[in-house]
Amino acid sequence: MTPPELVALRSPAAVRARCHQVLDYVRVGHSPHFTVDEAALDGVADYVAQVTRQAYPTLDIPYHSRWRHFDAGGVDRWAALEGRLEGADKAERARVMIDLAVVSVLLDAGAGDAWRYREEATGLTVTRSEGLAVASLRMFEVGGFSSDPKVPLRADAKALIGLDAATLAKQFQVSDDNPLVGVSGRVALINRLGNALAARPDLFGTEVPRPGGLYDALLPKAKIGRLPAPAILGALLDGLSSIWPSGLDVEGVALGDVGRHPAVRVADLSDQLVPFHKLSQWLTYSLLEPFEAAGLAVTELDELTALPEYRNGGLLVDLEVIVPRQPIDPAQKHPVSSELVVEWRALTVALMDLLAGRVRERLGLDASQFPLAKLLQGGTWSAGRRIAAERRPPAGPPPIAIDADGTVF
Structure with missing residues (x-):
């Protein structure tokens, strides 16, 4: 039986509350790593609003999700794939979309500056997150995640458990001249995803465990066709917390993407623990469209938090909202579990909450029209990439480098 204080960390409310505790700690000057200049948020809001208007002049902004990356180069790859699902009902289409999104998101960590993917069908060469998205979609398309050649458009536990590095490297065009990090x-x-699917038939299905089983598990939670976004995240954290190799373990309980920071003091097992669940929330954002495609309305979007990753966090450092007390060498890598990185990530989550209202004012949109899922897309992620390229050309690495294993960022 998992202690209730540890179960409570598996929620976006816990992420938000504890990240704001870290912000309060830094505000009063306790941090040896950073100070914060909240007045600089106005300049960040101007910059993000400008980037958003350039990308989406009509302010018809989609969600920040993996589906944007599948369209890299202006190619609607999902539409072509969906055309092969003739005869499938809405539920099965949603399951296929969930299968694709889950494996693609879990393969989406920093690719490194050298890796490229050349797409045979279009002749395009794509890099970074977009390249990883296209490569994973093409691998999905040829049945690379299915154990049944007759049902290629599927990701199932048996195939995921059996996937090996040589197969992935081949599908992702990895070579000595085209190295992919991690x-x-x-x-x-x-592989761990496959094992987790097999271990939870209640969430992922009994006969053929697959990520798409989440559709059937969560459908009963959709009262009058409305599914709360935190319910999606809760199911992911419940079913997949064991898959993160670098995830924190407390009293034998796998907590996933959780760090330690002295700002949080409580008299129980959750003392000093700050949850982030970055990839799980990125995955939740990426599952909004599959559930909506099945006719469900996903609600309570702003219960989720901003994503504590290096583009959002880098934006706040580069535009001097988060101010290092000592100069930080962008080439020196810091462990994900270090207090400096945990603090940077927590500040990112908390300050993005404060930034959101300022950007909404500039765009003339309210929270229902412009939830965090659209702020990130419009938005802060693109702005972070752009300012990084201006400050550290040509590749635009983040201002603080992370020594990660490919499962946090």
């Missing part, structure tokens, strides 16, 4: 870590994560 191939073995990515494969290990996918």
Whole structure:
């Protein structure tokens, strides 16, 4: 039986509350790592609003999700794939979308500056997150995640458990001249995903455990066709918390993407623990469209938090909202579990909450029209990438480098 204080960390409310505790700690000057200049948020809001208007002049902004990356180069790859699902009902289409999104998101960690993917069908060469998205979609398309050749458009436990590094490297065009960071870590994560699916038939299905089983598990939670976004995240954290190789373990309980920070003091097992669940929330954002495609309305979007990753966090450092007390060498890598990185990530989550209202004012939109899922897309992620390229050309690495295993960022 998992202690209730640890179960409570598996929620976006816990992420938000504890990240704001870290912000309060830094505000009063306790941090040896950073100070914060909240007045600089106005300049960040101007910059993000400008980037958003350039990308979406009509302010018809989609969600920040993996589905944006599948359209890299202006190619609607999902539409072509969906055309092969003739005869499938809405539920099965949703399951297929969930299968694709889950494996693609879990393969989406920093690719490194050298890796490229050349797409045979279009002749395009794509890099970074977009390249990983296209590569994973093409691998999905040829049945690379299915154990049944007759049902290629599926990701199932048996195939995921059996995936090896050589197969992934081949599908992702990895070679000595085209190195991809963390191939073995990515494969290990996918193998662990397969095991997690098989271990939870209540969430992922009994006959053929697959990520798409979440559709059937969550459908009863959709009262009058409305599914709360935190219910999606809760199911992911419940079913997949064991897959993160670098995830924190307390009293034998796998907590996933959780760090330690002295700002949080409580008299129970959750003392000093700050949850982030970055990939799980990125995955939740990426599952909004599959559930909506099945006719459900996903509600309570702003219960989720901003994503504590290096583009959002880098934006706040580069535009001097988060101010290092000492100069930080962008080439020196810091462990994900270090207090400096945990604090940077927590500040990112909390300050994005404060930034959201300012950007909404500039765009003339309210929270229902412009939830965090659209702020990130419009938005802060693109702005973070752009300012990084201006400050550290040409590749635009983040201002603080992370020594990660490919499963957090």
